[in-house]
Amino acid sequence: SLFCHSLLFTSLPTAPKTFTFSPCPPSTSSAHCRYPLGMEDGRIKNDDITASSQWYETTGPQYARLNHEEGDGAWCPAGQLQPSDVQYLQLDLRQLIFLTVVATQGRYARNSGNEFARKYRLEYSRDGHHWISWRNRFGSEILMANINTYDSVVRDLHPPIITQFLRLIPVTDAVHTVCMRVELFGCAWQDGLTAYSSPEGQTMMAPGYPITSLNDSTYDGALERRKLSGGLGQLTDGVIGQDDLVQRRQDQLWPGYDYVGWRNDSLGPGYVEMEFQFDRQRNFTSMKVHSNNMFSRGVKIFASVSCVFKLHLISEWEAEPVEFHTVLDDRNPSARYVTVPLKHRSATALRCRFYFADTWMMFSEISFQSGMNLEQLASPSHWPPVLTPPSYELNSKVPQTTQKTGKSHTSILIGCLVTIILLLVVIIFLILWCRYVCKVLEKAPRRILEEEVTVRLSSSSDTIILQTPPVPPRVSLDPPYERIFLLDPQYQDPAALRNKLPELSQSAEASACSGGYAEPDVTLCTPHQCFQSSVPHYAETDIISLQGVTGSNMYAVPALTVDSLTRKEISVAEFPRERLLFREKLGEGQFGEVHLCEAEGLAEFLGEGALLPEQDGRPVLVAVKQLRADATSNARNDFLKEIKIMSRLNNPNIIQLLCVCVCVSSDPLCMVTEYMENGDLNMFLSQREIESTLTHANNIPSVSIADMLHMSVQISSGMKYLASLNFVHRDLATRNCLLDRHLTIKISDFGMSRNLYSSDYYRIQGRAVLPIRWMAWESILLGKFTTASDVWAFGVTLWEIFTLSKEQPYSLLSDEQVIENTGEFFRNQGRQIFLSAPPLCPSSLFELMMRCWSRDIADRPTFHRLNKESNIMDR
Known part of the structure; x- marks a missing residue:
């Protein structure tokens, strides 16, 4: 499929691809840390590129940039290279980098070059003094490079390298003239x-x-x-x-x-x-x-x-x-x-x-x-230097203008054949389209198209976005943020999952409603019913999906609701930015960061009616969402929309927006929200044991069954409030629930952006980051998010609470097996795997969890019912 093809980048000379750079996720792995570091687009400056020697001034190290042909087209060391010679190209990356991939080319020089390196090896240094020879996991130092002057050859590094300085050393078995152009891929080593x-x-x-x-x-x-x-x-x-x-x-x-x-x-x-x-x-x-x-x-x-x-x-x-x-x-x-x-x-x-x-x-x-x-x-x-994310384009083959002239006649012939084939394809397409339109007119009910029942793991997360080629030029000047993927993991192609579920395309029409990722629950029927014929299909409805600066979308908001809310001015006070004292970075996303801060004089600023935690003379802790200076205009507008909507949310179990810093004269934009001193519920529970005489005698931090039931009531109350506004959270979990000293819970949206919980999210190659272990089957397979899918996540959150967050949901299953298990829920043949009853959980509460995980949306309880039943248990 086009989608599958767009995810692959190989070293074959016939596979030109385009991709852009985005900051690396803090949880570093060679499968996800694969961003271009800036040789081609110039972010690595000429002063940071040196060499042991150069043939001429026009073949100096500054010309060793992939897909560039300035000067004489590449870096070439002086003289012909002997097998015993050690000539190197050295790069200073200015910070520690987790280096995972190296791409090389020879010297093409507009069809006049004929020099390239067939092999090379690497040396690296973290301090610029002590140099280490890289070896792969089999002990070999040699990397195979180019076989001609124009194709780029990409090599994964196993193991990856953590370094600031890198030397590429061409290797030859005989006397040769060699030249090189390079690009490096990786991301910032944030551990330090x-x-x-x-x-x-x-x-x-x-x-x-x-x-x-x-x-x-x-x-x-x-x-x-x-x-x-x-x-x-x-x-x-x-x-x-x-x-x-x-x-x-x-x-x-x-x-x-x-x-x-x-x-x-x-x-x-x-x-x-x-x-x-x-x-x-x-x-x-x-x-x-x-x-x-x-x-x-x-x-x-x-x-x-x-x-x-x-x-x-x-x-x-x-x-x-x-x-x-x-x-x-x-x-x-x-x-x-x-x-x-x-x-x-x-x-x-x-x-x-x-x-x-x-x-x-x-x-x-x-x-x-x-x-x-x-x-x-x-x-x-x-402050350490940060790799900024400009638009970046890398082609594994040089442009047509630099191809060898001897192939011109072949190119013309191929062009004619391609034109004929395209004309035939267009004719066939028109014939099939006409037949299709006739069939559609013959049938009154609208059938689900095959594209809509394709198993897709979709998200509007701003962490990774894939642009499937070919596409027309974008009207916006803000490029999408993309990442290259040179591997071919099993689940890179979502269609592979559909192949495991052949019944899906046959039965989807009879299943729950189809929908896009950001589909809100805006029908006039019950919260779990599908769109009726009187309501436009979601793809034709104006849906607003707020793009949180931390990389997580807190709510999927109906366009109607957004219009009614954002027509008003921002109704929160402007807080002096200089009174915010930064203490710790809680997390970050593509367009912004979340910081833990002390707000000096916040209680006096907000007045007597402000609902702030008890200070006992200490500064008030707040969470500050801050938009980056390089954020796009769309991100800035979404940030202001999020402020307007958050300012109108008022519930004791939802994080409250306290104030903002949005004066145009004092960027960056900030929103200031509550922060609970006990942190998030996941960390709180994982550090405690169930209350007993032993915990009291040994002064071990503990929590009682009554405490856990009360937590459940508060979460259901907050979600009941969101559901009443037709807001869909989409990432409900203990990591997104904050607690104060009195165990009051506030539902938030910081979880996805924090390093601590990166393993809770499944990273789909090139597309999204999804909390699949908390997601309903229809959210994973059909991309449908409603209050009913939030109910499913609420059941998993209850399970977390009564296991004291000691393990992940479905901890015995890999991420791929979790996805496969959703297929069993779809087929509903009794082979699906449910979470087991926690030992501490009352049987009546586990029955409630099982109802939250009902296969059919209509069988799941509403948050109004959940809140009522959990209140009864709490008594």
Whole structure:
């Protein structure tokens, strides 16, 4: 299909593609971090491109830009290259980059060049002094390059490289003249981690199981006395280990390859000590450790961790540690992320001791969430450079004007044949179209077209947008933000899922209403009924989908409602921007950021009627959504619309808009909302146990069944209010519920933008980021979002609450299996998998959850009913 074809970018010379750059998601992986870094479009400046030598001034390093032919068309080192020569092109990327892809070309020079590199190797450095030779996972240093002068050849780097400086070194087997043009792909390394040290990984040997080497095989530092130091490796390569470590993936060299593991009895102290060094002083909020929990083989997540901090590399370790105790799990063998709160401690280095809970402890990834401290925020000179997202175009083949003249006659012949074929296609299309129109006129009811029942995972998220070629020129000057994808994962083509559901195209007409992603519930019937014939089809209705600056659309809003709300002026007060003191970045999206701030004098500014949390003399904490200065005019208009609509939402269980900073003379635009001191519900519950005499005796943070029931009532109350306005949330989950000290819940929309919850969202190649584990089947398969799909998500949110957010929904299923399970819901043949009843959940409440997950929309309760029934249970 055109959609499938548009997602592929290969190294074949006949596949020209166009794509643009967008900032990298904080959760870094080689599958998603694939943005052009700026050789072709000039963001990498000439001063940052150097070389060991050059043939002429016109073949200097500044001409090594992919698809450019300035000067004499490429960088060429001096003289003919000998097999023993080491000539290099060096790039300074100005910040740490997670580098995943390299593309190369030879010198074409308007059909006069004849020089290219058949092979090359890479050296990289994070500090500009210590250089490391890149090797793939098989130990080879050589990358195959070009076979002619004009085609671009793209190579994935396995493992990826974390670096600021890179050298490309052409390699030859005989005496040759070589020239190169290059582009790099990756994204900013937001962790800032420059090195970690740890004991060397060990080998697991057990009867009946294969010998499993758990060493850090891609570590690029030193190994001395069985200790790794000064480098990075598998714990930062973006590859997550499997649940069953002895099961071998196709891309693995051996079972357990993605894990680094240690045995308890081989380490005397009973813990693994690791040290982490960073590029600058950071304010750490949390550490995420992906751990194996295959307890049947003596593998568990760590029992506890203790971390100490060093403010500067030359200073002493601080005496006060941060300690965290995990909740061990002997029932679910799934590997999982364990989030360790670091309590906003500032440091340039951490030393953590991970204590064993069983015989083995195994990690596959460790990442950190941090921001700048207050001193760095006050000084823009300390801010790290950010890759900005201009429009960017990369072609894997040079334009037709630069093709070899010897092929001109062939090109003319091919052009004639293509023209004839196109004329035949147009004639056939017109014949088929006429027949189709006649059939449509013969049938009174409108049938669903095949395109509408194509299984599509669609979203209006601003994180990733795919523009399917070919398209006419865009009227807007604001280019879409796109990302290149050079891989071919199993679920890259949504039509593959339809092939697994052959019944879909036959039965969709009889199923729930079809609809687009942003379809609101605007009918005059009950909230779960389909559009009636008196209501226009959603594709013909003016639907407004607010594009939140954080990358999440809080509400899908009916156009009618938007018109009635946005015709009025903004009804909230203008707050002095200088009174907002930034404390922490909560998240970011394509067009803006969300910050945690202190608002000086906010209570006095808003007056006595303001519903603010108790301060006890402390500054008021607020969340500030801030639009970036480089945001498009459309994003700016949507931001103002969101302010107008948010200003008219008034419910004790919905985040309240307090004030704004929208004066034209003082960009950027900001909206200031409430922020609850207990953070989000997911983090709150995951750090607590169920209330008991044991928790009281040992002063363990706990929560009671009554507390959880009261939380459920509040969420249903807030959603009942949104449903009454025909607003659809589309991302209801515990991560989007905030709590104050009295356990009052406010429904928000920050979850998608936060690093902490990136694993809760399924990233579709080239299209969207979706919370599929919370989504109803019709939302995933048909793109239909209504209050009924919010009801489904409410059932999953209840399940999270009564599992104390200790695991993801469907944690035993991969993302692909979750999508396949929605097909079972569609077929409704009794093979669908439901979430199991949490041990703490009353049976009546679990029955309510099951009704929320009814296959048929009409069978799901409304939020009015849910709120009434949960109130009865709460009593």
